Amino acid sequence: MPAAADAEVMPVAHFENNRDLMFGVAYRVLGSVTDAEDVVQEAWLRWHRVDHSMVADPQSFLVQVSTRLALDRLRRAKARREAYVGPWLPEPLPTQPDTEEHAEMTDSVSIAMMVVLETLTPLERVVFVLREAFEFSFADIAGVLDRSEPAVRQMARRARGHVRRRQPRFRHDRAVRKQATERFLAACLGADIKALLDVLAPEVTLWIDGNGRRGAAKSPVQGALKVSRMLAHGIQWVLAPLVAGGSILDVNGGPAAVITAAGLPVAVVVVDIDPATDRISHIWIIANQDKLGGIDGEYADVGIAASAGHGAAVEERQRS
Template sequence: MRGVVVDEVFEHHRDLLFSVAYRMLGTAADAEDAVQDAWLRWSSADRSGVAEPKAYLVRITTNLALDRLRSTRAQRESYVGPWLPEPMLTSPDVAEDVERAESVSMAMLVVLETLSPLERAVFVLHEVFGFPYTEIARSLDRSEPSVRQLGTRARKHVEARRPRFESDRRERREAVERFLAAALGGDINELMAILAPDVTLWTDGGGKVRAALRVIEGADKVGRLLAGVTRHEFRGVHPTDLRIERAELNGVPGLVLYNRTEPFATVTVDLDERGRIGAIHMVANPDKLQALAAGRTVS
């Protein structure tokens, strides 16, 4: 019976642990590994003195994610082309909650990549999940004043770099539809009309598929590149033969492009204060599309 109880306790918190780990690490595979390692620690630990399993499990998962984040930073520095988080389907409750949706957005996760591992841990636990600094300090084996300092520094850093304008879901959905129509039609004039002058295009191919090796900036460059790309085959499929599905990706309306039966790219956009597209995030690295293909969601 005891094993069944332990399983139930861990499973009850599994989604929370994955959500913490994903925001810490930016990829589903790494997050799943951290949660699995947390399970191994939990199943072999002496739990007689554990009064709060949730706090205990979050502490284990956070520290495992920290270790993994430190070890992957060097890999990401040598990553081929722009690095983007792994796109994830988001559950309806996340999509309808503005703050939770932002915490898992591509733009936010890109900003979190610029924090130190400890700053990221404190920001995620406090700002996203609402854990008090006293509890975070115990989890990270740091003094409360130092954790508060980390939290303040992380919050200021994020505030300075996060998207400054919020848009509602209807605006985003309409922008995605206009972008899709203009891109597939190769209409450079329409693309230029919906792109902000300082728009950025992030394409993550990871060196595995064709993609820009740097972030493209400016409406003229982005518009012409997109108009050119949509005139040619991509991985053996002509744009007119693509199967495109609308989906909730990282808290916002997005597109999933399918090469026959498997997803081969995702697209999400951010808007500026005038409703124009200010950033486009396109993930085509096949290693980052496995969770999407499996239907894995983040909450």
Template sequence: MNDAFTQHRNLLFGVAYRILGSAADAEDAVQDAWVRWSAADRSTVADPRAYLVRIVSNLALDRLRSAQARREVYVGPWLPEPILTSGDTADEVGAAESVSMAMLVVLETLSPLERAVFVLREVFGFGHAEIAEAVGRSEETVRQAAHRARNHVRARRPRFPADRRRQRRVTERFLAAAAGGDLNTLLELLAPDVTVWTDGGGKVHQAMRPVTGARKVATWFATLGDRPYQGVAFADMTIEIVEVNGGPGVVFGGAGRVIAILTLDVANDGRIVGIHNVANPDKLAGIAARTVHPLDRNR
């Protein structure tokens, strides 16, 4: 039965991370689930997978309710903690979108119950009855929460994301244009209403409010090479494109540390509609350690 926990560990992390938006908190929830699993009378557990998901869902919900109060007083925009992921098959397109930074930001606007129900229903395909048992609510309550959450997410994620190859090409062009100060190419790549969110958490200097508009955003990135960032000159940085949250992301390094993670939200027409920049060092430990999480939803 211990093998059951090992078998479903990736699933449990995937559930907890999508509910919480924090890899560190998700790992803690999974560890707490292991403690409860170890202490349980497993001879009475007919379906270990459902049992474990129920445990980790409730642990994640409890953590999310506590975290929301802290996020309300967070310095500057709060963004999810980025993670390195692995997956390159067509079957994983839905999994990649569900863990994207853009989607996790939208999930932040749901209530804790709606978020848990959405994750379990839309991402992992659990039935309403299974979810009701997992979160300790009636099936009708779960159905209503699922309906509200689905409509809420659809209203805020109306664009179809680009495929991975196009995302990669756009990311490479964006980086080259920013490094070369090519304002015209940046304007070509950016949607008119593009928005940049930067998360320094009060630990490093970042924009305190989102920056919106192609001209403002293009000008900002075209001048990146003109000034040091966190004390590191642009020419001295290491810049690497890796898979972050299901798509291409940019790891900026320098002075022996990871400085920031940049991800682009690319629409199906190839234009960038959102940019998320995480520089809070508390959220970069997993990236620095090169911890990789598979996209497999284990369903």
């Protein structure tokens, strides 16, 4: 290959080789697939304009650019999220079923972890992501953020302690989580309060990200009976007239329920399991339609049926 052509191809190859890394950092920093994709695109524009002969380490350069872009976006987004109607939850990221060797990386992108990361300051979040999820050295992180290494170490220690205090206990057994998610989805579709009570922990907490959508609670709901009644009511009076359905999709490294109405996704539901009882202890529902663009119907499993013994209330609502 002529030298001139090689000079053009290599920068593209460097960028493509690091695209997943840049997206992974940006998504964990921002909690938004759309914003992370925008960061990668903007990083490409800057990479395209730079004098590549002056870049000694393309990966370091690209990570630095994309991280700083993500940090700037996060700082601007903080004010908007404070004015958000109800809980703000991450945009769900469709993923491949996790494997044992990727369990640690999966934890860093789980909905439970992403919710905790939202409580960090922007700088703490970036430091935590680069250090804990991608194992960057403190010296490298200091270079990315233009901070001293001692300052970065202090931020990392503060962020790690904050996360450890707030992260819910997480059940890693994928089969248990998937089974609980399937039972939960069937009970929801059937508006079956008894079946919901069977699968929910007594002190279960529910968050719904609807950004003001009708029927979406504007604050967390706690307690199995309150949560089950709210979910059953939502299916009966909001979704049942539109012929609700559901499937299982791998989201953020684990099984999630996708609820559909008239064939279109209206919510993604992620649950966490109490490891002592194998019952659902946390429920996160993303029902903001602006965050469901990546849910394209390519589900891992299809045709989750409503739980047995429900029927009457939903069918009566559909007939009326």
